[in-house]
Amino acid sequence: xxxxxxxxxxxxxxxxxxxxxxxxxxxxxxxxxxxxxxxxxxxxxxxxxxxxxxxxxxxxxxxxxxxxxxxxxxxxxxxxxxxxxxxxxxxxxxxxxxxxxxxxxxxxxxxxxxxxxxxxxxxxxxxxxxxxxxxxxxxxxxxxxxxxxxxxxxxxxxxxxxxxxxxxxxxxxxxxxxxxxxxxxxxxxxxxxxxxxxxxxxxxxxxxxxxxxxxxxxxxxxxxxxxxxxxxxxxxxxxxxxxxxxxxxxxxxxxxxxxxxxxxxxxxxxxxxxxxxxxxxxxxxxxxxxxxxxxxxxxxxxxxxxxxxxxxxxxxxxxxxxxxxxxxxxxxxxxxxxxxxxxxxx
Amino acid sequence: xxxxxxxxxxxxxxxxxxxxxxxxxxxxxxxxxxxxxxxxxxxxxxxxxxxxxxxxxxxxxxxxxxxxxxxxxxxxxxxxxxxxxxxxxxxxxxxxxxxxxxxxxxxxxxxxxxxxxxxxxxxxxxxxxxxxxxxxxxxxxxxxxxxxxxxxxxxxxxxxxxxxxxxxxxxxxxxxxxxxxxxxxxxxxxxxxxxxxxxxxxxxxxxxxxxxxxxxxxxxxxxxxxxxxxxxxxxxxxxxxxxxxxxxxxxxxxxxxxxxxxxxxxxxxxxxxxxxxxxxxxxxxxxxxxxxxxxxxxxxxxxxxxxxxxxxxxx
Numbered sequence: 289x290x291x292x293x294x295x296x297x298x299x300x301x302x303x304x305x306x307x308x309x310x311x312x313x314x315x316x317x318x319x320x321x322x323x324x325x326x327x328x329x330x331x332x333x334x335x336x337x338x339x340x341x342x343x344x345x346x347x348x349x350x351x352x353x354x355x356x357x358x359x360x361x362x363x364x365x366x367x368x369x370x371x372x373x374x375x376x377x378x379x380x381x382x383x384x385x386x387x388x389x390x391x392x393x394x395x396x397x398x399x400x401x402x403x404x405x406x407x408x409x410x411x412x413x414x415x416x417x418x419x420x421x422x423x424x425x426x427x428x429x430x431x432x433x434x435x436x437x438x439x440x441x442x443x444x445x446x447x448x449x450x451x452x453x454x455x456x457x458x459x460x461x462x463x464x465x466x467x468x469x470x471x472x473x474x475x476x477x478x479x480x481x482x483x484x485x486x487x488x489x490x491x492x493x494x495x496x497x498x499x500x501x502x503x504x505x506x507x508x509x510x511x512x513x514x515x516x517x518x519x520x521x522x523x524x525x526x527x528x529x530x531x532x533x534x535x536x537x538x539x540x541x542x543x544x545x546x547x548x549x550x551x552x553x554x555x556x557x558x559x560x561x562x563x564x565x566x567x568x569x570x571x572x573x574x575x576x577x578x579x580x581x582x583x584x585x586x587x588x589x590x591x592x593x594x595x596x597x598x599x600x601x602x603x604x605x606x607x608x609x610x611x612x613x614x615x616x617x618x619x620x621x622x623x624x625x626x627x628x629x630x631x632x633x634x
Numbered sequence: 635x636x637x638x639x640x641x642x643x644x645x646x647x648x649x650x651x652x653x654x655x656x657x658x659x660x661x662x663x664x665x666x667x668x669x670x671x672x673x674x675x676x677x678x679x680x681x682x683x684x685x686x687x688x689x690x691x692x693x694x695x696x697x698x699x700x701x702x703x704x705x706x707x708x709x710x711x712x713x714x715x716x717x718x719x720x721x722x723x724x725x726x727x728x729x730x731x732x733x734x735x736x737x738x739x740x741x742x743x744x745x746x747x748x749x750x751x752x753x754x755x756x757x758x759x760x761x762x763x764x765x766x767x768x769x770x771x772x773x774x775x776x777x778x779x780x781x782x783x784x785x786x787x788x789x790x791x792x793x794x795x796x797x798x799x800x801x802x803x804x805x806x807x808x809x810x811x812x813x814x815x816x817x818x819x820x821x822x823x824x825x826x827x828x829x830x831x832x833x834x835x836x837x838x839x840x841x842x843x844x845x846x847x848x849x850x851x852x853x854x855x856x857x858x859x860x861x862x863x864x865x866x867x868x869x870x871x872x873x874x875x876x877x878x879x880x881x882x883x884x885x886x887x888x889x890x891x892x893x894x895x896x897x898x899x900x901x902x903x904x905x906x907x908x909x910x911x912x913x914x915x916x917x918x919x920x921x922x923x924x925x926x927x928x929x930x931x932x933x934x935x936x937x938x939x940x941x942x943x944x945x946x947x948x949x
Binding site for chain 2: 293294296297298301304305308309470471472474475477478479480481482633634
């Protein structure tokens, strides 16, 4: 009998075990989808909303309200000064307009909040114009809301990347530690099954999982939010495959010594935290200062997210992503080799 | 080659930080082909360490091991694993796999062996073939574990405490399975801390204590080494407990061996019909009143007690 049969059998058993756990199926497929839908709705509706601001109660407040009354892009609320300021501090309003004695206005806003900054300038603009300011020239506003450049488009590849990371690490690490606790690893060690073959099947099971996982997410994003899929399916699958390989390796390494579920959970969270923060899931990793970039760029999730965005949103070829793919493969190989060396069976 | 297992001068030291525990202290063991051999000893005696070394799962600190004529780590491990089957003291298979699925998986590891159906029939689990592991009782799980050890039709079978924690009925069903294997000429090494199990199942036993074999032979040989085949157990009224000394019983001619235990005294004798009157007469002379008295056949537990002064089940 060749060594393929037992490996296939192991993968089949792992798959059956997984599909018989409704909770596991939900966390793998349902949860990421809910996240895409939730975040997608939250961030795609904000572009259509109007500028909200408060006006401090007083004789001149009427004038401000009248000035924006016919402009659907603005919504003014008249409030006493302390109420308005409290609303500003809690970001329920973006700007507070306080009419001053001389007929001018005072704006209170939060300079660290880009939305507040923009609202301040927009309110100032509309009030200046209603007071009679003439534009020096006519300007035209061209809105770019084409699929591919919105926040939800940025978000979806990041969430797929995050899911590949979480799935790879938990799917491999957790399963192995659980098997170690149950003494199943030791039991398998006592069979003629070869050790590297066993570890490969655990990773292999993961690779079988991620394909429906990633495409389910991508397809949902395409159908619900019209997130464009510009690259070839093959290129997307290849990038996701290499990413999955890399994180399975990391999961294997994390699980190589751990004897308890608490230990593996801790190790995984420590390993994943920097990537959740810095690897460009929810915002671009380029926002971090330059001195951090070498480290951030070396993280596998940064490379996976970059490559996924390139192939999904920009339609880049697989060849153009050789560097990120190379970095991901290097992670996979190093992790697998170290895990094999350090792995504790008993 | 007549020996299935031969090991000489096995030492195993577990180092855990500053503490070091010597699990094995020069253990020697020979198991012949075709016999059912029992490693009998209290918990912590080194039984599991011994079998795990024999199974090639852990290396000894020093000593020589030969299993089916092969030494572990000489490039033939994979071939050797094809020829042995094991059950660990505890294995929990995936809860949501079915009995036949687990056996099919284990069958796939071996180049030859039983069919899944045969393996299930061997351990009498036919009714549960389609059940998830989750829905098996303790005894059924243990029989499944034995089936995974059998499915590759091994020349040598290791069963580590197969009946620990099972109810009497489940134990007897597993004994039937093991007896059946023995009748078919399999070599079986079984560890247990139940003396009745060793007595009923094993051709030969080795009694292990503190990492060493302290006695070896067939159950009957070991029992006859005590010189007598009967045990008189008796206890005295509490107030009279100090009236007699243990050493005084040893001097009574029909008594071969005497042990004091918490509840009373244990005397090994050859002929109870002579010994009992002698003991009663002696007690009468000391005005010590009996609280209870029973007699029974000598068992391996008595052998262990006479060798160590302790009980198997005390540990």
